[in-house]
Amino acid sequence: MTSENTTKYSLRRRPKSEKLIDESFRKLTIAMAAMVAVVLVSILLVVFFESTEAIGRYGLSFLVTSEWNPVTDEYGAFTAIYGTMLTSLASLLIAIPLGVGTAIFITENIIPEKIRNLVGLMVELLAAIPSVVLGLWAIMVMEPFLRPFLKQLHENLGWIPIFSSEPIGPGVAPAILILVVMILPIITSISRDSINQVPDKLREAAYGIGATRWSTIFNIILPAAISGIAGGILLALGRAMGETMAVTMIIGNSNNFSWSILSPGYTISALLANQFGEADGSQVSSLMFAALILMILTLVVNIFAQWIVKKLSLKY
């Protein structure tokens, strides 16, 4: 009886075919994971090698000259690089208080929770609006609406260099504003998530020793959530730098350098979007050089963002 059972239920060896399937599936998933690295590295390599000609010809002077002349084959990306930096940093400066303020407003119990959740949901859904639609809205609705105000600005404060030119339509200032609209949802939703993750104990302890709502927020909640908020802000900066469509449609696409934010300008991504399709010869190489610069800028910002989240995150 017992001997019969042991023979019946003796350990089955895994058949070779099953082992083969198992092992090849594992290899397959490794290959798929490696694809990420392959794509990332090849993007870098391709953009770098396509731009070697321009790098060799112009070197670092590419970064500081603003000539862009396909006829004489003279290229310099200063206007575009300056535009990218200016628009992304200025929009970030406007968007940080708005975004973090909104995040505080919808995480505190100032208004009923249902409304707060609705506002939060709306912000997140509105992040889904594609940038090309925002660009369409910007040129058709926002810019004509803003122009009188910008004109006022020019007439009254024209002696300040950044307002020194007559607003004639698309320009840097509307581009900054549409970027604010684009990155607000990112900052708001990430700040909101990280504020929500602050343990309730901290808040209760602060209230318990008599702190007001806002001193709790400034002294306890925000410092505890700073890693997430800073990460979100850097992510938004990266997005603003690389943002293409809305900016291309509204910034005016002019390579003439001007200090005025009311005049048309350029960003690297707008330069690429505008000229890549019709470029040939050394212009392609110069555009690739500009793309490489954009790539490096966003890479640095993104890696810094990941680093700062790790570095600043508090352990409870």
Place this chain on the structure above:
Amino acid sequence: MIQKDLTYKKNLPRNIIGKLLTFASFCFSTIAIAPLILVLVYVVIKGGSVLSVDILFSEPQPPGDDLGSAGGIGNAIVGTFIITGIATLISLPIGVGGGIYLAEYSKGGYFARFIRFGTNVLSGVPSIIAGVFIYAVIVVTKVIYGSMFSGIAGGISLSILMIPTVIKTTDEGLKLVPDELRKASLGLGASMFTTITDITLPSAVKSISTGVVLGLARAAGETAPLIFTALFSYYHITSFSDIFYEMSSLSVLIYNFALEPYKAQNELAWAASFILVTVLLLMNILSRYLGSITTNK
């Protein structure tokens, strides 16, 4: 002086400052949300008012001033579906496979850390760079059956943007599956392959589909990678081989027609925005719904 009574004094500086800050945060959120709602309202009013059955199904005509003869956005709607479909076909196996590796096989080693880091970096790569990259390796070299600008090239460039989202959500979804399920399955003698395909993947499928829908929604709205990979076309897609040629998409149509000086083309751009935004919002709500089912379980 020690305060004797415990009643709330609304004239104390700290209470006044608190009220002011609360009001300021209210103003900030109003300013933050107003433009986003305005965009939505304009898209619905301007786009919805010009929309008709004819516009939905016909192809755009050469630019002119008359909306009656401007044609429609039918081929762009189909094109968007095809291009994002191609992007999904490419990014789904890579993303889910990579996610399975990260969550099930990797033991937190150097390679896995590098892949996670790479995924984060890749999701931060500007979309126009993806377009430039595909232009250089596929469009110029004509590797795909000698075709230059094509729907396939557009789909591939969009897939670069989708892969990080799919990997991340697969990874996170699989990590949420209780380890007991895995151990029980392995303990019963099932192989790793069977455990993953029969036990862990099915229980994570909802959170994975959330990520896929989100990635899809992002890809469908992207324009920058398409303007020099898929380009644009004025004609309907009639046969399978059309994916090897220039293909129109809603987002590129909006870009091109918004910059046309003619009113009729601008109206078509609004109509296309209406369709695109509606579909994207629905997809986002769908992904949220899928996510809520997962968390309730």
